[in-house]
Amino acid sequence: MMKKYLPLFLCFLLSNIYAQDIDVFQQFYGRYSYTAIGNTLNPAENNPNTFCQILPQSTANLNMSADQTVLAAYLYWAGSGLGDTEVSLNGDPVVADDTLNVVYQQGSITLDYFSCFKDVTDVIQMTGNGDYTLSDLDISDTLASNPYHCAFRTNFAGWAIIVVYEEDTLPLNQVSIYHGLEIINRNVPEINITIDNLNVLDNDGAKIGFLAWEGDNTLNYGESLVFNGNVLENLPLNPGDNAFNGTNTFMGSNTSYNMDLDVYDIENYITVGDTSATIQLTTGGIDGNGVFQADLIIINNIVTVLNSQLPDATVVINDLSVSCDNRDVWIDYTIFNVNSTEVLPANTPIAFYADGVLVGTASTIDDILIGEQESNNIVLNIPTNIPNDFTLTIVADDIGNGTGIVQETDEGNNSVTQQISLLLNPPIGDLPTLELCDEGNNQATFDLTSIESQLSNVAVSVQYFNSENEAELLINEIETPSEYVNSINPETIYIRVNYPDCFQIGSFNLNIINCLSDTISSTNGISPNGDGTNDTLVIPGVTDVFENHVIKIFNRYGTLIFEGGYNHPWSGKANRGINHTGSLLPVSTYYYIIDLNDDNYSEPLVGWVYLNY
Template sequence: MTNNILFSQEITLFQQFNGQYDYLAFGNTLNSSENNIDRDFCDVLSESQADLLMPANTTIVAAYLYWAGSGNGDLDVALNNNPISADNIYLVEYNDPTYGLLTYFSCYADITDFITTTGNATYNFSGLDISETLTNNLGYCGNRTNFAGWCVYVVFEDSQLPLNQVNLFQGLEIINRNVQEKTILLDNVNVLDNDGAKIGFLAWEGDANLNYGESIIINNNIISSPPLNPANNAFNGTNSFTNSNTFYNGDIDVYGIQNNIAIGDTSVEIKLTTGDLDIFGNLQADLIIINNIITVLNSQLPDATVQINNILLECGNRQITIDYTIFNINSTDILAANVPIAIYANNELIGSTFTTNELVIGASENGQITVTVPESLPNNLNITMVVDDTGNGTGTVVELNELNNQAFQDIQLLDIPINPLEPLKNCDEGFDQAYFDLTLSLEQVETNGQTISFYESFEDVETDSNEIINPTYYQNSVEPQTIYLKVPAEPCYHIYYFDLVVENCPPHIPQVFTPNNDGYNDWFNIQGLYNIFEQHELKIYNRYGTLIFEGDNNTPWEGKANKGINNTGNILPTGTYFYQLHLNDPNYNILTGWVYLNR
């Protein structure tokens, strides 16, 4: 189910087809009769049928299903029991003087594959349900705008046709007694020959018996095709393709306009009108909802295509060089020089250039461009070159075929793989330094017997300089320190990196020391503490709980007191003393215990 809801969408170009193309339309109403005449019914049919009969020796290029009705819309329908969900929905409103604001909708879906597979057949449309809308809002039946219907447009290719430009414009616009005139300017057309030019409309809610001021004007000329579509009642429930006047409250009409356009025109102005005074001087107007407009115009155009010949990759470099060829084959006109070319990587624009030469029909030119792939993109890429693309999906040249401007190639950059390894850890031997065996990291690497090199920086790896000479006995210089290793591999070497982490390992606290100046065990030597836990605090208490010493990284305990009025500087007697060691490290709690001082 679509999430795209467009309110009162102006009629704009939806798709363009250039080549030996034409179109036909088929569909049916879900109204049992014209709602303006038969006022007894306030519902719609659950299904209706229509036949598709393609001309011989033609190929379906595109097919679109449209369905419309009163209310806010039904996004899910079926065609020959095949479920179809809307690609988009359009809504318009009419402020009725009696019933207030009323909403009408139209949906469409691309069903090219389904129509191509099914081919010529009777198509049954079902699943469009607006019964709740009609039940809950009496305005639709009250003002006789209760309607529903469907239509399929089929664009096809026929080798016997001239070169045509088929433009499909769509949206949803409304005219009524409140807005009696609508002008729609269709641009993006290219008239090179007006012979056989035609224009088609899909419209809803037209009534045959409401013919007050109702007209279609093309470039200031009223068009008609009587008796089916008279000049003063263009939207009257008819289907030009079947010559039917029972397409109740819907119109699938097509008109020849070769006398209404001129060679060289690049736009067509369409004016729709409704509303006029009846014999009693009262304003009467039909409510008409325009869903789409399609033009078929003879056209002579170039056709730019591109081919990627080769993409040159370099090891460890995100620059790529693309060799390509631009063609103007299967065309009917010269392709001018300076046609823009866009280069995308995974749909992200990474470069642009232009064609150099004017290319006559059947000609080509070679080119080369070097572009840089952004670091944000992965190594596995889809490279797309698009000719006639300014870099945002739009072009500068009208072509026979606007859908064949791209060339693709999947590549994998020869970027040097850089992979992290688990860190090597060792205990602090002082001032955040320790000795490491760097070769222990190779347990995490598949070396395939290759000679491995260790470096202190990424730049050293790239330049292959300043290799670490003795990796089995290496002292870190900072903490943490990143070490890089280089492993030869095809097509490029691999780089791994890991950190050297110096840890504060638990200190070892002795239970006795002898401060007798014999040069042996003369101080309370807590191994793994000094110059490792640099912020530590040591507190010594006597057996009575009196604090007699406070020390830090610069003040070890040598058996003397530095606290207390009577004890400061004195050598303490033999005995048991108690300590509190505050390591001031979040990984450790306060350590407490006893030590025996022996003279």
């Protein structure tokens, strides 16, 4: 089955959604780990205390070593109610990227809780170590409008920052951040959370962290945190029967009232090769008076750190092109090995699909180092059974049937797709010859645009040229194609048929034919005096059209005095007979016989002409 592209970064636009399953949010591969800071805004634990207000601000200190570089940082804040999406961090306003909600229902009473999220990577990278203060988190309207929050002692607020960092001395790890908002309480005393997209190469140093809200130290009835069937505990802060008890493992604090920011070792509870894990949370039990008691616990964030040394093949399309009336597609692509902890080996296969049909294969040439890439290109010939408009899919690590041969950190991000439209238009085909009667000297006036009736109506425009090269280069276009006079006979005209995204080049011929009019117009006279007018005998439509004609001139006595043709017209001189001297003949009336020498016209033409000076 073909692997599908699933981006690692999943944005949750979840405002006012009641309960959001914990799911993968972001994964990092390299010499990475994480830390966390945060603090409660509760002045004390809200059970058994009876206060009904929160602090205006609280502070936590970030203290990373000099060899740790911040890679990413995410701020979470939470509390009772539907949400305060605008707070301040070190006095600067922060607006939530996402807001998640859960609800607790007891009879007719509804209690809402929220968590907001903001990517604060730039802030942490710029500020670095020091105190961070969160303020302007206000849930006073919620506590005033719904007194049951305080009456049921579920009034809380707090914040945390998850910081992913790089450190050269660390092993190659997979750091996975999962978030959502899930709740357990007396109505739902147990939930099971499955975290996927794991890749365990070595369980040494494996750990898991939790961000949870509203856990009470005094309500540990039936409470457990179980990972892959093993009860987690982190003594002395987090005993196995009271995991959510207002503690902060990173600070060694047990006064994070109604907020838990804890981390556990899991190297003995996870196995090399595991790709998922199951977390079970429970609450609820009978107290010493025989009364059922249960804590209300809200899970917001889970982070795992696992040793992982694998490549991760991803692909992008840099460029592609299609040619006019061609089923070839040229593709420039790049294979990346970015979210990886190992070299992507040479000869990693690459498959190319058109609408799910394999149309080409390739492979990487060299080993691709961690964080590096390799570019290449390929020409695919798309079979005729594939539509002109299709979806191109490129899959890295695919032998051509959806099967990969390289184990990767993420098997779901190997492909990229793009819509392709082939530039195939109706063929021009063979165009008919345009034929006109000779208007004289092998020329006629053609309407070239009449050929357009033979073309498909999808053409945007048609242009006319005297050569194929000019049509290709779009130069020296025939400006008035409706009144075109040919220059040679026959002549080839080239057309450029323009479509919305393409063009085609075609051609057709112009041909001049000899036609004899039913009414021959003659000058009936010549005056060879050198003034440029009527110096030679021209019978329009005859002597200037029938190039092979032979004309014979006779005097009034019937004596042949001249014989000529198209290139030798009569200019009033004799070239035949005993008196032929080459001098001008006397003024008189002369007679002609013209043999057209054309298979379509067998009868000669006869007439007279008057010679004068």
